[in-house]
Amino acid sequence: MKKNEDPRLIATRTHALDASLQLLQEEGVLAVTHASVSAATGISRSTLYRHWPTLHDLRNSAFLRAATSQVFSPKTNGPLKTDLIWLLGGLVTALNDTPWGQVAPQVVAAAATDSQTRAVINTFMQDRFQYVREAFEAAKSRGEVASDVDVTPLIEMVIAVPYFRKLIAGLPLDHQWLESHVDLICRLATEQQAAK
């Protein structure tokens, strides 16, 4: 039994995925092939086929790599507006300035026909939702938001709009927009006390 994996395996996987991710960003999914990754890395085509037997496998790995290339840190110190701007700021940065932003539309499309990719997105989204939910719950426990407010649709709105702008509508995400978006959501959350 071997404790550590053969370093050759690790090196091959690492370099190949680095190159795949770069190709994915710069030239799109179609540019990610065993041949192109081989050319970019010097790794033999047959070795790449050993690691990723099909094109589908190779591209899926690149997707996974892109999806996990970003980090997201929750924050629930309050006030709600500050927490949401922190969280969404991370999301906006990820969409604007990391591989994920370039690649996400292609991953979303792949998810439409591929269940594995769908699963990647789902896990991903559940995390996003959870962090935002925690911010709302914290706001509730501070009394900032009434305890009987249903925050689920609010969470959805917070997250949906930036994704929609970036991935579907092709609109920009800047800090000014982010501020007004969060402001609107917060107003909705706190004014629901009166509406009830």
Place this chain on the structure above:
Amino acid sequence: MKKNEDPRLIATRTHALDASLQLLQEEGVLAVTHASVSAATGISRSTLYRHWPTLHDLRNSAFLRAATSQVFSPKTNGPLKTDLIWLLGGLVTALNDTPWGQVAPQVVAAAATDSQTRAVINTFMQDRFQYVREAFEAAKSRGEVASDVDVTPLIEMVIAVPYFRKLIAGLPLDHQWLESHVDLICRLATEQQAAK
């Protein structure tokens, strides 16, 4: 000079695009090829290549066909909630029950790397936004919404969430959800009077 196009051209284009759309829905983009459309229609492969010289052309035509396969009728009789439910109901039906819903994720993905497809989506979205904007403007002129409310972010929210649910998060769109979504937006629109 010929007044009408050769009926053979029209017939070929029509039948080929019908088949392309069906393949697109049932088996995804990758299933749309000159060979598969030829097999499905009986049209010669060489004839298909005459009409659509590259695979890209063929698939793009299928996308366009899918995007224009739906109709959307505006309505501004008021009250706002009724108008929005009508508009979003059309959108939800389109996403759930027409080719567009099956195909939209793939079109969105293609838009990420193809400017022509991007243009299709943009036109498409502008129409959606315009219809919703008209509903809000009508509500303003009825005094239902204060005249100084900025409706742009509201429009975005109304539209973004159903698209996000369907295309990105893979969540269902049902009538019950629609109702509560519209309700939230309307509350936000009408309560902004007080907030000002």
Place this chain on the structure above:
DNA sequence: CTGTTATGCAACAATTTGTACTATAGATTG
């Protein structure tokens, strides 16, 4: 040092994508 395992290389097969050419069937014009 010895056996194991990953890699590199080359040859090859099958499929896909696109081109070129010819004959034929269908449409348009006078």
Place this chain on the structure above:
DNA sequence: CAATCTATAGTACAAATTGTTGCATAACAG
């Protein structure tokens, strides 16, 4: 109706893509 375009069907072919296989070599583990 006849002559003339014009689109399509069919075939053969070229090039690129997507894998597969076998073998020599180099790197790793015990």
